[in-house]
Amino acid sequence: xxxxEGVYEDLEADVPLEEFREAVEAKVEQxxxxxxxxxAAMLVAHEVGESExxxxxxxxxxxxxxxxVAKVLSIGEKRTFERDDEDEDGQVVNVEVADETGSVRxxxxxxxxEAAIEELEEGQVLRxxxxxxxxxxxxxxxxDNVEPDPDTEIDVQVSDTYTVEDLSLGLSNVNLxxxxxxxxxxxxxxxxxxxxxxxxxxxxxxxxxxIRVTLWDEQADLATELEAGTTVEVIDGYVKERDGSLExxxxxxxxxxxxxxxxxxxxxxxxxxxVEIDQVVDIAxxxxxxxxxxxxxxxxxxxxxxxxxxxxxATDDIRVALWGDKADLDVGPGDEVALGDVEIQDGWQDxxxxxxxxxxxxxxxxxxxxxxxxxxDDGDGxxxxxxxxxxxxDDGDGxxxxTATDGTGRSSSANSAGGTGGAATEADDAASADAxxxxxxxxxxxxxxxxxxxxxxxxxxDDGETTMSVATDVDVGLGEEVTARGVVRxxxxxxxxxx
Numbered sequence: 001x002x003x004x005e006g007v008y009e010d011l012e013a014d015v016p017l018e019e020f021r022e023a024v025e026a027k028v029e030q031x032x033x034x035x036x037x038x039x040a041a042m043l044v045a046h047e048v049g050e051s052e053x054x055x056x057x058x059x060x061x062x063x064x065x066x067x068x069v070a071k072v073l074s075i076g077e078k079r080t081f082e083r084d085d086e087d088e089d090g091q092v093v094n095v096e097v098a099d100e101t102g103s104v105r106x107x108x109x110x111x112x113x114e115a116a117i118e119e120l121e122e123g124q125v126l127r128x129x130x131x132x133x134x135x136x137x138x139x140x141x142x143x144d145n146v147e148p149d150p151d152t153e154i155d156v157q158v159s160d161t162y163t164v165e166d167l168s169l170g171l172s173n174v175n176l177x178x179x180x181x182x183x184x185x186x187x188x189x190x191x192x193x194x195x196x197x198x199x200x201x202x203x204x205x206x207x208x209x210x211i212r213v214t215l216w217d218e219q220a221d222l223a224t225e226l227e228a229g230t231t232v233e234v235i236d237g238y239v240k241e242r243d244g245s246l247e248x249x250x251x252x253x254x255x256x257x258x259x260x261x262x263x264x265x266x267x268x269x270x271x272x273x274x275v276e277i278d279q280v281v282d283i284a285x286x287x288x289x290x291x292x293x294x295x296x297x298x299x300x301x302x303x304x305x306x307x308x309x310x311x312x313x314a315t316d317d318i319r320v321a322l323w324g325d326k327a328d329l330d331v332g333p334g335d336e337v338a339l340g341d342v343e344i345q346d347g348w349q350d351x352x353x354x355x356x357x358x359x360x361x362x363x364x365x366x367x368x369x370x371x372x373x374x375x376x377d378d379g380d381g382x383x384x385x386x387x388x389x390x391x392x393x394d395d396g397d398g399x400x401x402x403t404a405t406d407g408t409g410r411s412s413s414a415n416s417a418g419g420t421g422g423a424a425t426e427a428d429d430a431a432s433a434d435a436x437x438x439x440x441x442x443x444x445x446x447x448x449x450x451x452x453x454x455x456x457x458x459x460x461x462d463d464g465e466t467t468m469s470v471a472t473d474v475d476v477g478l479g480e481e482v483t484a485r486g487v488v489r490x491x492x493x494x495x496x497x498x499x
Contacts, residue, residue, distance in 0.1 A: 020041075024037060024040045024041045025040075027040040027041075028040045055068065055099050055100065055101030055102070056068060056070060056097075056098065056099050056101050056102040056103060056104050056170065057101035057102040057169070058101070059104060059132050059139055059141070060132060060139070061132050061133055061134040061139055062132075063131075063132045064131065065129065065130070065131055065144075066129070066130060066131075066132050066141065067127075067128070067129045068099070068127075068128055069099065069125060069126070069127050069128070069149055069152050069154065070097035070098055070099045070103075070104070070106075070125070070126060070128060070154065071097060071098055071099065071123060071124070071125050071126075071154040071156050072095060072096070072097055072120055072121065072122050072123060072124045072125075072126060073096040073097060073098050073103065073122065073156070073171075073173075074095070074096040074122060074173045075093065075095050075096075075116060075117070075120055075122065076093055076094040076095065076096075076173070077093070078091055078092070078093045078113055078114075078116075078117050079091065079092055079093075090109065090110060091109070091110055091113045091114070092107055092108065092109050092110075092113050093107075093108045093112075093113040093116040093117060094106070094107055094108075094172075095107075095108060095116055095120065096171070096172055096173055097126065097128070098154075098156045098168070098171070099154050099156060100154065100155060100156060101168075102168045102169045102170050102171075103156075103168055103169070103170045103171040103172075103239075104139055104140065104141055104170045105135060105140045105141070105170070105172055106128060106130065106140070106141045106143050107140055107141065107142050107143060108143050108146075109142065109143070112143055112146065124148060125148070125149045125150065125152050125153070125154055126146050126147070126148060126149060127146065127147050127148075127149045127152075128141065128143060128145075128146050129143075129144050129145040129146070130142050130143040130144050130145075130146075131144065139170060161175045161176065161177065162174050162175065162176050163176070163206055163207070163208040163209075164176070164178070164204070164205070164206050164208045164209035164210060164211045165208035165209050166208075167211065167239050167246055167248065168239065168246075169239055169240070169241050169246060170239060171238065171239040172236075172237075172238035172239070173236055173238075174234065174236070174237040174238060174239060174248060175233060175234065175235055175236070175237075176204065176206075176211075176233070176234045176237065176248065177206070177231065177232070177233045177234075177259060177261055177263060178204030178205055178206045178211075178231070178232065178234070178263055178265075179204065179205050179206065179229070179230075179231055179263040179264075179265045180202060180203075180204060180226055180227070180228050180229065180230050180231070180232050181203040181204065181205050181210065181228060181265070181338075181340075181361050181363045182202065182203040182228055182361040182362060182363060183200075183201075183202055183223045183224070183226060183227075183228055184200050184201040184202065184223050184325065184358065185200065185223070185224070185324075185325050186198055186199070186200045186220045186221060186223060186224060187199050187200065187220075197216070197217055198216070198217050198220035198221070199214060199215065199216055199217075199220055200214075200215045200220040200221075200222070200223035200224075201213065201214055201215070201223065201358075202215065202222075202223055202226070202232075202256070203340070203361045204232065204234070204248075205263075205265035205267075205363075206263050206264070206265060207263070207264045207265065207266065210265070210267075210340060210361065211246065211247065211248050212245070212247045212248070212359075213234060213237070213247070213248045213249070213250060213256070214240075214247055214248070214249045214250070215250050215256065216249065216250065216251050216252070217251070217252055218252050219250050219251070219252070219254065219255065219256065222256050226256070226258065228363065228364075230258050231258065231259055231260070231261050231262070231263050232256050232257060232258050232259060233256070233257050233259045234248060234250060234254065234255075234256050235250075235254055235255040235256070235257065236250075236253050236254035236255065237249060237250045237254050238251075238254075267282060267284050267338040267340070267363070267365075268282060269281075269282045269283050269284035269313070269338065270282060270283055271313060271314075271315040271316070272285065272311070272312075272313050272315050272316040272317060272318050273315035273316040274315070275318070275344045275352060275354070276344060276352075277344050277345065277346055277352060278343075278344065278345075279343075279344045280341055280342070280343050280344075281341075281342060281344060281354075282338070282339065282340045282341065282342070283311065283313065283318070283338075283339050283342060283354065284311075284313060284336075284337065284338040284339065284365075285311040285312050285313035285314075285317070285336070285337065286311070286312055286313075286334065286335070286336055286337075287309050287310070287311055287312075287331055287332060287333050287334065287335045287336075287337060288309075288310045288311065288312045288317055288333060288453075288454070289309065289310045289333055289453065289454035289455070289456070289460070289478075290307070290308075290309045290310075290331065290332045290333060290456070291307060291308040291309070291455045291456055291478065292307070292456055293305055293306070293307040293327045293328070294306055294307070304323070304324065305323075305324065305327045305328075306321055306322065306323050306327055307321075307322045307326075307327035307329075308320065308321055308322070308455070308478055309322065309331065310453070310454070310478060311337060311339070311354075318352060318353060318354055319347055319348070319351070319353040319354070319478050320339060320342065320353065320354045320355075320356055321353060321354070321355050321356065322356050322362065323355065323356060323357050323358070324357070324358060326356055326360070326362050329362055329364070330364075331362070331364055335364050336364070336365040337362060337363065337364055337365060338361075338362075338363045338365055339354065339356055339360060339361065339362050339363075340360060340361035340362075340363075341359055341360045341361060342354040342355060342356045342360050343355045343357070343360075348477065348478065348480065443487060443488070443489065444487070444488055445485070445486065445487050445488075446485070446486070446487075446488055446493065447483060447484070447485045448461060448463070448468045448470070448483070448484050448485075448493060449461070449463060449481070449482070449483040449484075450462045450463035450467070450468060450481070450482075451463075451480070451481050452476050452477060452478055452480045452481075452482060453467065453478070454478075455476055455477060455478050457471075458470055458471055458472075458492065459471075459472055459474075459476055459484075459498075461482065461484065468484070468493055469491065469492045469493065470484045470486075470492070470493045470495050470498070471492055471493065471494045471495060472484065472495040472498050474495070474498040476498070482498055482499065483498070483499055484497070484498045485497045485498075
């Protein structure tokens with residue numbers, strides 16, 4: 001056995017022996033006789049070992065070279081361009097390739113570009129050697145050498161249209177159809193070259209999950225033109241990572257268009273009773289109360305806004321702060337909502353609260369007028385795929401009322417008429433239902449102390465046993481313990497004093 005073959009036997013990288021021999025001979029010649037075959041073989045083995053990657057996910061822009069095996073997902077069009085110092089035009093073809101760990105765009109230049117157009121096919125497995133660099137849509141590979149590898153099988157999807165769960169880092173030329181869950185305002189920024197850029201965000205969902213879509217420049221205004229609840233298709237998007245999560249980006253070559261398709265989106269949520277401080281979670285439920293919007297001045301002199309709502313599911317309820325544009329959402333008591341990526345924080349009187357900022361998603365779910373909930377028959381044998389929360393649905397026995405906990409472990413009966421989908425009724429109605437024989441007599445002056453469970457008009461207080469609707473102009477906050485003194489008329493306390 002020769003020295004070259006001895007080193008090759010210990011080589012872990014998947015490189016043909018003949019190719020290894022050629023690399024060793026080139027290394028001997030390069031070093032001008034300063035290294036024998038064995039030394040040159042060890043140097044080549046070291047270089048090969050560094051460039052051979054375990055998968056596309058291991059490729060980084062700082063690498064001098066990367067060798068890997070991948071399947072062809074899509075083949076782009078050949079583009080020509082002028083080189084500054086040469087008479088002949090250059091040409092390039094971008095090929096999307098993937099393995100089980102991810103995908104990457106491979107740039108085939110000049111002669112390789114011609115071969116890519118004439119010889120490559122989608123689904124073909126290639127052995128690629130190239131130089132990684134940071135490209136427009138993430139890491140790209142500038143291909144130096146490529147050859148077919150028909151003996152290797154790679155289990156990845158070859159498709160024109162993807163679902164959310166199909167997306168992986170580096171994927172480009174992505175078409176995806178989804179339900180538009182949330183939109184965002186357009187923001188501007190200054191680029192390093194002095195030009196102004198624009199960016200906005202959408203959130204799409206399908207039967208497999210949810211993803212944030214970032215729109216750049218010419219596409220950014222779409223966020224103000226499209227409406228939540230419609231079905232849209234992302235065309236020619238590319239996948240990037242931000243803060244550990246995948247995002248689908250759309251630049252000037254891509255588009256987002258409204259389409260006439262039905263898309264099922266079923267939110268997966270954490271029960272409110274299970275949320276913990278500092279978690280970022282998805283929750284869903286019925287809006288129990290909603291405060292008026294408040295504005296405030298930030299430290300930088302700009303004006304901010306926030307609106308608080310209280311959301312209840314079958315396990316508990318929680319105060320949710322809607323910040324920025326989300327404070328303008330048309331959402332009120334009885335609406336079924338799904339809130340994605342809300343941060344659980346320490347709130348009033350050590351109670352937990354959820355914060356819905358710009359990265360959060362707030363979706364008002366559809367519910368039919370009979371309170372039948374998600375997936376229920378609408379009378380013609382079909383079902384509403386985008387219907388609301390079955391946890392608050394009619395139980396199917398023809399009853400017009402549903403029972404929901406009020407956050408204290410007790411339950412209240414709530415009429416489902418008026419399209420609330422069987423949700424808990426507004427807190428002042430619950431107060432009348434809970435009052436029973438212990439209600440103060442009309443016209444009697446009383447003093448009632450409780451925690452504010454609804455702020456606004458009216459204020460509703462809960463003392464742990466009963467609730468009291470209070471008419472007052474005093475500004476109180478959710479979770480605050482106050483005492484109201486006044487005369488009860490028609491089941492409501494007309495407060496002369498609140499302290």
